[in-house]
Amino acid sequence: MTAPCAAAAMSQEPGGIEARLVLKRATFTLDVDLQLPGRGFIALFGPSGCGKTTCLRALAGLERARPGRVRVAGATWQDDAAGIWLPTHQRALGYVFQEASLFEHLSVRGNIAYAQKRVRSTERQESVALDQAVDLLGLGELMDRRPATLSGGERQRVAIARALAAQPRVLLMDEPLAALDAGRKAELLPYLEALQRTLAIPVLYVSHALDEVARLATHMVLLDAGRVRASGSAEDLIARLDLPLAQGDAAATLIEGRLLRHDSSEHLSTLAFAGGELHVISTTARAVGQRVRVRVQARDVSLTLARQSDTSILNIVPATVTGLREDSPGQWMVALDAGGTRLLARITQRSVQALGIAPGRELFAQVKGVALLD
Numbered sequence: 307m308t309a310p311c312a313a314a315a316m317s318q319e320p321g322g323i324e325a326r327l328v329l330k331r332a333t334f335t336l337d338v339d340l341q342l343p344g345r346g347f348i349a350l351f352g353p354s355g356c357g358k359t360t361c362l363r364a365l366a367g368l369e370r371a372r373p374g375r376v377r378v379a380g381a382t383w384q385d386d387a388a389g390i391w392l393p394t395h396q397r398a399l400g401y402v403f404q405e406a407s408l409f410e411h412l413s414v415r416g417n418i419a420y421a422q423k424r425v426r427s428t429e430r431q432e433s434v435a436l437d438q439a440v441d442l443l444g445l446g447e448l449m450d451r452r453p454a455t456l457s458g459g460e461r462q463r464v465a466i467a468r469a470l471a472a473q474p475r476v477l478l479m480d481e482p483l484a485a486l487d488a489g490r491k492a493e494l495l496p497y498l499e500a501l502q503r504t505l506a507i508p509v510l511y512v513s514h515a516l517d518e519v520a521r522l523a524t525h526m527v528l529l530d531a532g533r534v535r536a537s538g539s540a541e542d543l544i545a546r547l548d549l550p551l552a553q554g555d556a557a558a559t560l561i562e563g564r565l566l567r568h569d570s571s572e573h574l575s576t577l578a579f580a581g582g583e584l585h586v587i588s589t590t591a592r593a594v595g596q597r598v599r600v601r602v603q604a605r606d607v608s609l610t611l612a613r614q615s616d617t618s619i620l621n622i623v624p625a626t627v628t629g630l631r632e633d634s635p636g637q638w639m640v641a642l643d644a645g646g647t648r649l650l651a652r653i654t655q656r657s658v659q660a661l662g663i664a665p666g667r668e669l670f671a672q673v674k675g676v677a678l679l680d
C-alpha cells in the first residue's frame with residue numbers, strides 16, 4: 307500500500323486490471339483470466355462458493371495463486387514467470403470487508419489518519435482527494451467520534467474512507483452491505499453510488515445480490531464454479547438470455563441516458579436514451595444534461611403490436627424482439643432491442659402465442675415502472 311495514486315476524483319493512468327489466477331484447493335479450483343477496466347464498479351457476481359472472495363484474496367496477495375499474474379494500473383504485483391511476488395502490504399490496494407474492523411481506541415479521524423500515515427510522505431499528494439473521500443462518505447460530522455458510537459453503516463463508511471486514505475490503485479470490497487439490515491443498507495447505497503460516479507480507480511465489488519449489482523455495477527464478472535462464465539458491461543450481462551441473471555422476478559435491465567427536462571410540478575423527469583425517451587418520477591430536481599441510469603424490471607414491461615394511445619402508461623418504446631426463452635411454467639422472458647438498448651419483458655406464454663412473438667418481430671414495449679438509480 308505504498309504507491310501513489312488517485313483516491314477520489316483524480317485520474318488514474320490507463321491500464322486497468324489484468325489477472326491470471328489459478329488457485330487449487332482440495333475440492334475447488336479458481337481458474338480465471340480477467341481484463342478489467344481502470345475505473346468504475348466491477349461486480350464479481352455468482353452463487354455462494356463460486357470463488358468471489360477467493361478471487362479478491364488472490365488479487366490482494368492474501369492467498370497465493372499458482373501460477374498467477376496480476377497487473378494493476380501498469381504495476382506488476384505478481385508474475386510467477388518473472389519471479390515477481392509483492393506481499394499484500396506492498397500492493398496499492400484498499401480492502402473493505404463485510405464488517406468494518408476499525409481501531410476502537412481511535413476516533414474516526416484517527417482511523418483515517420493512521421491509513422494516511424502508511425503512504426510515504428513523498429507520495430502524499432492527494433490530500434484534496436482525501437478530503438473529497440471524507441466528503442463523499444459524509445463523514446464530516448463524525449470525525450471526532452469513536453467507532454463504538456457509530457452505526458454499522460457509519461462504520462462501513464469509515465472503513466471505506468480509511469481504505470481510500472491509503473491512496474489505493476484499486477479498492478476491493480467483499481460484500482460490504484451483507485452484515486447490515488435493510489434500513490442500513492438503504493442508507494449506505496447512495497454513498498456507494500457517489501463513489502461509483504466519482505472515483506477514478508476501479509472498485510472490485512463482491513456481491514450475490516442482483517439488486518445491489520444493478521444499482522452499482524458498471525462492469526460485471528459472472529463466476530461459476532471458479533471460472534469466468536461472462537465478463538462485460540453490466541447493461542449487457544444483466545439482459546442476456548443465455549445467462550442466469552435474466553431470470554425470474556428479479557430480472558431487470560439497465561438503461562443509460564441523459565436528463566432532458568424535469569417538471570417539478572409533476573415531479574417527472576424525462577430522459578433521452580438510445581431507444582427514445584423515458585419518463586420517471588423524481589422528487590429531486592436534477593441538472594439537465596446529467597447522465598442518469600434507470601432500472602426497468604422485466605415484469606413491468608408489457609408488449610403491444612400497435613402503439614396504444616388510451617393508456618395510463620407513459621413510457622412506450624418501439625423495439626424489436628431479439629430472442630425469447632421460457633422463464634417458468636407459463637411465463638416467458640423476451641429480449642428486446644430498443645435503438646441499441648437492451649430491454650427484457652416477462653410475459654405469459656399465452657401472450658407470446660397471441661402476439662406471435664418471435665425474433666425479428668417489431669412491436670412496442672410499454673414500460674410501467676422505471677426506477678432512477680443515480
Ligand SMILES: Nc1ncnc2c1ncn2[C@@H]1O[C@H](COP(=O)(O)OP(=O)(O)OP(=O)(O)O)[C@@H](O)[C@H]1O
Nearest residue numbers: 331333334352353354355356357358359360361514
Ligand atoms: N480456507 C479454505 N480452505 C478450503 N476451502 C476453502 C477455503 N475458503 C473457501 N474455500 C472453498 O473455496 C470455494 C470458494 O469459496 P469462496 O469463499 O471464494 O466463494 P464465494 O463465491 O465468495 O462464496 P460466498 O458467496 O458464499 O461468500 C468454496 O467451495 C469454499 O468452500
